Amino acid sequence: MSKTRRAFALTAVATLGLTMSATALAQAGRDYVYVVGSSTVYPFATVVAERFGRGSEFKTPKIEATGSGGGLKLFCDGVGVDYPDIANSSRAIKQSEVDSCAANGVTEIVEVKIGYDGIVFANAIGGETMSLSRADLFLALAKEVPGEADGQLVANPHTTWADVNPDLPAIKIEVLGPPPTSGTRDAFVELAMEGGCKATPWIAALKKADKNRYKAICHTIREDGAFVEAGENDNLIVQKLQANPNAFGIFGFSFLDQNMEKVKGSLIDGVAPTFDAIADGQYPVSRPLYFYAKKAHVDVIPGLRGYLREFTSERAWGEEGYLSDRGLIPMPDAERGEVAAAVRDLTPLAIAAE
Numbered sequence: 001m002s003k004t005r006r007a008f009a010l011t012a013v014a015t016l017g018l019t020m021s022a023t024a025l026a027q028a029g030r031d032y033v034y035v036v037g038s039s040t041v042y043p044f045a046t047v048v049a050e051r052f053g054r055g056s057e058f059k060t061p062k063i064e065a066t067g068s069g070g071g072l073k074l075f076c077d078g079v080g081v082d083y084p085d086i087a088n089s090s091r092a093i094k095q096s097e098v099d100s101c102a103a104n105g106v107t108e109i110v111e112v113k114i115g116y117d118g119i120v121f122a123n124a125i126g127g128e129t130m131s132l133s134r135a136d137l138f139l140a141l142a143k144e145v146p147g148e149a150d151g152q153l154v155a156n157p158h159t160t161w162a163d164v165n166p167d168l169p170a171i172k173i174e175v176l177g178p179p180p181t182s183g184t185r186d187a188f189v190e191l192a193m194e195g196g197c198k199a200t201p202w203i204a205a206l207k208k209a210d211k212n213r214y215k216a217i218c219h220t221i222r223e224d225g226a227f228v229e230a231g232e233n234d235n236l237i238v239q240k241l242q243a244n245p246n247a248f249g250i251f252g253f254s255f256l257d258q259n260m261e262k263v264k265g266s267l268i269d270g271v272a273p274t275f276d277a278i279a280d281g282q283y284p285v286s287r288p289l290y291f292y293a294k295k296a297h298v299d300v301i302p303g304l305r306g307y308l309r310e311f312t313s314e315r316a317w318g319e320e321g322y323l324s325d326r327g328l329i330p331m332p333d334a335e336r337g338e339v340a341a342a343v344r345d346l347t348p349l350a351i352a353a354e
Contacts, residue, residue, distance in 0.1 A: 030081040033061035033304050037071025037088030038183050039232040040117060040252035041289050044323050045088055045311075051322070052310045058303030063088075067232045068183030075292060076101035085297045085304050089290045090117065090183030090252065098349070108295035108348040112308070113339050114317055116329035118253040118278040118286040119188050120265040121175075127245035128169050130161075130266035134284065137268075138196030139164045140173050141227055143220040150202040156222045176230040176237045177221075177250040187287040188250055192268070194218040195284065238263055253278060253286075254327030279329045289328070295346050312340045 035045055042065040053060025066074065068089040075087035076097055093111070101109060121132065139145050140161065144153040161168035178185040197218035198204040206214035221227050230237045230249070237249040238259050248266070253273055256265050265273035269284050277283040291311075298305050310316060317323050319330050330336065341347075 031302050032059040033086070033301055033307050034084045035061055035063045035086040035088060035291070036066045036074050036084045037064075037086075037291065038068040038090040038289070039065040039178070039234055040090040040184055040254065041088035041114070041291060043254055043258075043326060044114065044289075044328055045086075045291070047323065047326055048307065048311045048316055051316070052303070052307050055310075056303065056306055058306060061303065061307055065232050067179065067181035068186070069181035070232075072097045072292070073100070075294070076104055076106055078104045079106055079294060079296050081301075083294075085294055085301050086307075087292045089292065090287065091186050092288075092290060093292055093349070106294060106296075108346075110293045110295055110308075110343065110346055111349045112291050112293060112312065112343055113331065113335075114289050114291065114311065114328065115323070115331050116278060116286055117289050117327075118273045118283050118329075119184060119191065119250060120253055120256045120273045120285075121192075121248055121250060121268065122241065122256055122263045122265045123248045124241045124245040125262060125264055127241075127264075128171065129264070130168070130248075131270065132168075132266050133165075133199075133269055134192050134196035135199045136161075136165050136168065136196065138193045138199075138218070141175060141193060141221055142197065142217070143222045144217060146200050146203065153217065156224070156226075159226070171246045173226045174244070174247040175227050175250065176240055176247060177227055179229045179231065182232060184250065184252060188285070189219040189221065191285045191287065193221075252327075253329075257327035275324075275327075275329060286329075292349075295348060298346060308343050312336075312343045 042063060045063045049061040049063050052058070068091055071084070071087040072089060072093060075084045077083055098109070121137065123130070140158060142156055145156050146152065147154045158164050158173060160170045160172055162170035177188070198207065203214065203217055206217070230240065234251040234255045237251055238255060241247055241249050241263055256263060256273060271277050271283045273283055278286045293308060315321055317328065317330060317336065321330065324330055331339070
């Protein structure tokens, strides 16, 4: 059966509200849940998938870490067994992605906010203990930084942390971070770099006067070797930090939480990246985590509805759930209840495609 025919068949079955048997769908091409997306959400999704696979009659879902942007692109490419059922994301879906989905027939998307995470700036246990401001991070990593006169920008001249701030050690700036397709990178430039960028008054004024220039200044990371794109594998970043105690890495709190014997997080604006500091909003570089599911695939892909229910169960994402043991910061009770109800009812995302 061709891709077009399989997609059409899946859409037709979903539209009619009928259920395709696992055997029939296996013959069509797939009898398991297929998930792509964020490397930050990946370990949480994997734990849920393993629990679901052990405790149900369905196959263990297949989870791939492709980055938030890459995962949403695959997700939006179409409806049918050739396309993912779920996209994990460490940022909210963009309107441009909603439009891309709609253009390819993915018209009913269920947004599932799963909890919160902090973005950490970490180094090896044996390295320097750093206390950085968001302004320090911007001045260390931006492609261009303010010159001597208001309105002036110069290519980033800083080669050591002491160049950025004389209170910091004179060690070479070397930061391993995620690529542009990563939601972690999106969140880092928005929360950390932009937070430090707007500490310069004339740049802050640009946000209203020239939003595009403001964003270009605050969000563009240097490309001279001080920042190294390390891919979507956060475990690989942890390994590289162990090999080079002077290097720093950018990744989600869950990876710090699972590797406390290997790496430590820097203080940001005087706050350490801890579970409690992220949960109560004190830690300044924190963000919500999501996944997105295709309503058309529910009750057609075997196990998809059950996987959604497992992920949004109290035993998984609750305050005492097994995901909090892996570093996920739970949402408040009322918010979990609202999201769980939306998942149960398969309430589509309330964003109209243009």
